[in-house]
Amino acid sequence: MTPRELIALATARLAEHGVPSPAHDARSLLRHVLGERPLELIDEVSDPDVDAYIALLARRALREPLQHILGEATFRYSQLVIARGAFVPRPETEIVAGAAIEWLAEREVPRVVDLCTGSGAIAAAIADEVPGAQTWAVELSKEAAAVAQQNLEPRGVMLVLGDAADALPELDGTIDAVISNPPYIPDGAIPRDPEVTEWDPPAALYGGGPDGEDIPRAVAARAAALLRDGGLFVMEHGDLQGESMRALVAATGAFEAIETGRDLTDRDRYVRAIRRRR
Numbered sequence: 001m002t003p004r005e006l007i008a009l010a011t012a013r014l015a016e017h018g019v020p021s022p023a024h025d026a027r028s029l030l031r032h033v034l035g036e037r038p039l040e041l042i043d044e045v046s047d048p049d050v051d052a053y054i055a056l057l058a059r060r061a062l063r064e065p066l067q068h069i070l071g072e073a074t075f076r077y078s079q080l081v082i083a084r085g086a087f088v089p090r091p092e093t094e095i096v097a098g099a100a101i102e103w104l105a106e107r108e109v110p111r112v113v114d115l116c117t118g119s120g121a122i123a124a125a126i127a128d129e130v131p132g133a134q135t136w137a138v139e140l141s142k143e144a145a146a147v148a149q150q151n152l153e154p155r156g157v158m159l160v161l162g163d164a165a166d167a168l169p170e171l172d173g174t175i176d177a178v179i180s181n182p183p184y185i186p187d188g189a190i191p192r193d194p195e196v197t198e199w200d201p202p203a204a205l206y207g208g209g210p211d212g213e214d215i216p217r218a219v220a221a222r223a224a225a226l227l228r229d230g231g232l233f234v235m236e237h238g239d240l241q242g243e244s245m246r247a248l249v250a251a252t253g254a255f256e257a258i259e260t261g262r263d264l265t266d267r268d269r270y271v272r273a274i275r276r277r278r
């Protein structure tokens with residue numbers, strides 16, 4: 001069969017299993033099997049390659065996330081290793097990271113902290129896109145930190161295994177920007193997709209408390225301490241949490257210019273604020 005015929009069959013199969021972007025995933029998996037060669041230049045896929053493709057499709061049909069099957073993810077301009085125990089970075093977080101990167105682009109040798117780094121996606125993007133940035137990343141889960149280590153060590157980001165609530169006290173008052181995508185789902189809310197419920201670690205999802213905002217509250221307090229006067233704080237949240245997250249940041253008493261940023265679907269997605277003068 002030609003790649004085109006295989007992809008058509010695979011797309012139909014993935015769609016039957018409710019995979020949200022079947023054509024994209026069918027194509028990505030075939031590329032993964034066939035390696036560097038452009039699909040357009042291949043007349044016929046060999047039997048061993050078809051068998052390998054069918055095996056990967058079966059995993060995706062069972063709703064294993066594409067990034068776990070490939071062992072990698074693209075986040076903005078960065079290529080990341082992904083493995084069990086690490087949250088798969090999401091497209092909306094690319095916008096959140098972008099809000100900070102835009103601000104950082106105008107600063108020389110900025111010092112940046114990514115709290116709740118997971119796979120290290122945000123810190124890696126900063127290292128790749130902000131020349132000269134000095135970046136630290138904090139993660140509580142050993143499994144996620146092991147993945148982050150693979151992504152961050154080659155990029156010169158310093159990774160700390162610890163609690164975002166009290167990490168890096170030696171940096172207090174010296175940081176230009178704190179960025180975070182913490183867990184923020186309320187207790188009791190159950191995500192819909194099996195890719196999330198079966199693959200993302202619960203510690204990456206639930207923010208604590210009926211509003212899911214215990215960890216975000218601790219992150220905001222930590223950011224207030226880490227930032228220098230005039231420094232930037234950016235934190236992702238759920239699309240219904242815009243107002244409550246602005247209130248949570250205001251309640252620290254440490255921030256001004258507190259605003260909500262929106263994602264590409266025009267939903268509330270992150271809070272942005274500036275450290276007030278002490």
Ligand SMILES: C[S@@+](CC[C@H](N)C(=O)[O-])C[C@H]1O[C@@H](n2cnc3c(N)ncnc32)[C@H](O)[C@@H]1O
Nearest residue numbers: 087089116117118139140141163164181183204
């Ligand atoms: C929603 S995931 C985001 C990961 C990454 N920032 C991203 O955007 O792809 C949240 C991460 O926070 C970590 N985490 C949860 N509680 C934490 C805490 N108290 N201190 C540090 N990290 C924490 C989880 O293990 C998980 O890796």
